[in-house]
Amino acid sequence: MDMAKKSLLSRLNPRLKWRGVRGIRYNEKGVSAVEFALIAPILILLYLGAVELSLLMRVDRRVTSTSSSLGDLTARLAKVTDDDMREMFAAADVMMQPYSARTARMRITSIVDNGDGNARVAWSDAYLMTPYSKGTILSVPEGIISSPGSVIFSEVEYNYDGALGGFLTNDQKLRSQFYLRPRRVREIERVSGGGAVFGPTS
Numbered sequence: 001m002d003m004a005k006k007s008l009l010s011r012l013n014p015r016l017k018w019r020g021v022r023g024i025r026y027n028e029k030g031v032s033a034v035e036f037a038l039i040a041p042i043l044i045l046l047y048l049g050a051v052e053l054s055l056l057m058r059v060d061r062r063v064t065s066t067s068s069s070l071g072d073l074t075a076r077l078a079k080v081t082d083d084d085m086r087e088m089f090a091a092a093d094v095m096m097q098p099y100s101a102r103t104a105r106m107r108i109t110s111i112v113d114n115g116d117g118n119a120r121v122a123w124s125d126a127y128l129m130t131p132y133s134k135g136t137i138l139s140v141p142e143g144i145i146s147s148p149g150s151v152i153f154s155e156v157e158y159n160y161d162g163a164l165g166g167f168l169t170n171d172q173k174l175r176s177q178f179y180l181r182p183r184r185v186r187e188i189e190r191v192s193g194g195g196a197v198f199g200p201t202s
Contacts, residue, residue: 066095067176071154075180079189105157115148123190150187
């Protein structure tokens, strides 16, 4: 009876029939651990990549906000002095927090159309960038500037090198541009003493 019962169980359950090396394929111990070991590195990479991406998006928002604020502050004025320009560039250090604006490249430009359809630079000031030369013709999107009329063109560039490392192989160059029309006058005057230095460190 016992032999017949054992033979029956062996036919119903191969695990009882095959032992030793041939029975390894029926051994499911440690399967979960193996699966986790295979999947864990991928999950960790996905998690760290998502964190890096969120940090990059956060910096990009700060760059956009700083560019918009620089243009908006300038567009509120009737004329811009060296002290005004110095204060606006210095304020960028606050706008960029918690990131430093001292490595950011910034430029504020007044673009004027005198009615001939050409957008020319009236004046330009910059930090860690080359200001546009007066009279330079720039290409602006259609409908941005009226003829005659003017706009303030603000630019901010920032290199993000990655907080975690290894996920971004190269520095990510973030750039934001804004066009804003003067609030109080048709064209904002620039009053400069010449040779002034602007920026977050000034």
